[in-house]
Amino acid sequence: MRKVTSLLPALAALLLLTACGSEQAGTPGAATSASGTAATTPPVDGVRITSVTIPSATPTPNSDGFSVHAGSLPTGDSGISAAYEVTNNGTEALTYTILFDFTTDTGEVMGNSHETVRSVDPGTTERGTVRLGMLAPGASPVTRVKVSRVTKVPAVEAPPASGECPPSGIRLTTDDGDAAMGLRVVGLHLENCGKRDYSLDGYPILELLDEDLSPIQGVRIVHGSGGISTGTGFDEPARPLVLKPGERALSGLMWRNTTESGAAVDVPYVRVRAERGADPVTVTPHLDLGTTGKLAVRAWSRPSQ
Numbered sequence: 001m002r003k004v005t006s007l008l009p010a011l012a013a014l015l016l017l018t019a020c021g022s023e024q025a026g027t028p029g030a031a032t033s034a035s036g037t038a039a040t041t042p043p044v045d046g047v048r049i050t051s052v053t054i055p056s057a058t059p060t061p062n063s064d065g066f067s068v069h070a071g072s073l074p075t076g077d078s079g080i081s082a083a084y085e086v087t088n089n090g091t092e093a094l095t096y097t098i099l100f101d102f103t104t105d106t107g108e109v110m111g112n113s114h115e116t117v118r119s120v121d122p123g124t125t126e127r128g129t130v131r132l133g134m135l136a137p138g139a140s141p142v143t144r145v146k147v148s149r150v151t152k153v154p155a156v157e158a159p160p161a162s163g164e165c166p167p168s169g170i171r172l173t174t175d176d177g178d179a180a181m182g183l184r185v186v187g188l189h190l191e192n193c194g195k196r197d198y199s200l201d202g203y204p205i206l207e208l209l210d211e212d213l214s215p216i217q218g219v220r221i222v223h224g225s226g227g228i229s230t231g232t233g234f235d236e237p238a239r240p241l242v243l244k245p246g247e248r249a250l251s252g253l254m255w256r257n258t259t260e261s262g263a264a265v266d267v268p269y270v271r272v273r274a275e276r277g278a279d280p281v282t283v284t285p286h287l288d289l290g291t292t293g294k295l296a297v298r299a300w301s302r303p304s305q
Contacts, residue, residue, distance in 0.1 A: 045150035046087045047098050050127075052145050055079035081131040082145040088120040095119060095158035097284065099149040100130050104140045111139075112148065119155040153213070153269065153282040169194020170274055172281040182258055183229055186285040188251040190274055190300065192243040200300045201240040204251050205276055208287070208295070209269035216267055219293055226296045228254055238299035252298040257290040265289040274300075 042048075055078075086096050096117045101109045113130050120126050130145075159173050160166050171193045177186035192198045203223050208216040220226075225234040234254055241249055253270070267287035271280045289295065 043087070044147040045096075045152065046089055047084060047096065047147045047150050048087075049082050049084050049100075049145055049147060051083045053079070053081045053083075054142065078132050080142055080145075081129055083127065083129050084115075084147075085125050085127045086117045086120055087125040088122050091122050093119050093121050093155035094152045095155045096150060096152045098147060101146050101148040102132065102142045103144045103146060105143050107144075108140060110142050116161075118158065118161065151268065151284040153284070157271065157280050157282040159281055159283060165193035166279070168279045169196065170198060170278070172272060172274060172283075174283045174285055177285060182256050184255050184257060184288070185232065186253045186287075188253065188272065188283075190243075190249040190251070192245050192247055195245055197245075198243045199241065200243065200249055200275060202238045202275065203297050203299050205273040205278075206253075206295075206297060207271040207280075208267045209271055209282070211268055213269060213282075216265070219265060219267070219289060219295055221295050221297060223297060223299070225254065226294055228256055228292075228294065228296050232298075233301075234296055234298045236299060236301060239301070241300055241302065248303055249300045250298075250303045251300050253285065253287070254296040254298070255287060255289050255294065256292050257288045258292050259290040262291040262293075264291055265293060267295075 080102065082100065084098070084100075086098070088094050098115045098117070099112055100115065101112045103109050111132065113132065115128060115130050117126050117128060160171050165171060169192065171191040173189050173191075175187040175189065177184060179185075188204055190200075206221055208219055208221075210216050223238075225232060228234075232254060234252070243249055267289060269282055269284055270287065271282045273280050287295065
């Protein structure tokens, strides 16, 4: 994700964009900003942008029909933001992760930001604001914000927030993964954040799910590398582990996104149990398995020092 760092003169500078923001990012401060105007685009999986704020050096109408106004900004803050709302039309509480794209008039993405909205009850609407901070030289003016992608999982199965320890005392998360020459690897990380020792012996239990969180058939889950790639550590044998409070274990998923004959398989969600009988955690690594139909899983082990 690109980060932007410095200011440009006049109007162009105030319309440049940072790549990352959050609901807790800096506010526009003393800047006088554009009045929010309701978005005309339809919701994406229950998420809708309701208004966009873009400061400007002079009052100027943009292509969406609202004016932007002059004002000073705190150092490192573009003042660009978007208000949004999340409506759960389902039957259970859901946790949403939303990718917002900040674009030009022509749709070119200047930056993006992830927001997580936790535990939205059925039939309710939660509201928030996504903001951006530092500006970059040379970026094109940003005039629009759009919902690029939405993932949603049952709230009781959502990965814990940073610093949060679930009632089970076990925090299970994924990393951003790694990709090279068609090989994909995503790490599974387990931390004993509770007060008792936790025993492991073997492999995580996986369930592959589609966009509707229904099971995906026809994918073979193999213990070890399954011949996908050697020298990755996936063929190390499973050994009993005892994690004391504060200790961690590592597993992982590996696949190739080779596409040959047959239909390609995409797996947006994976329901993971650290071991049989453990509480499930649904993660969103988005496995693009191509036509291989095979997913390798590594045994739990202690991370390398």
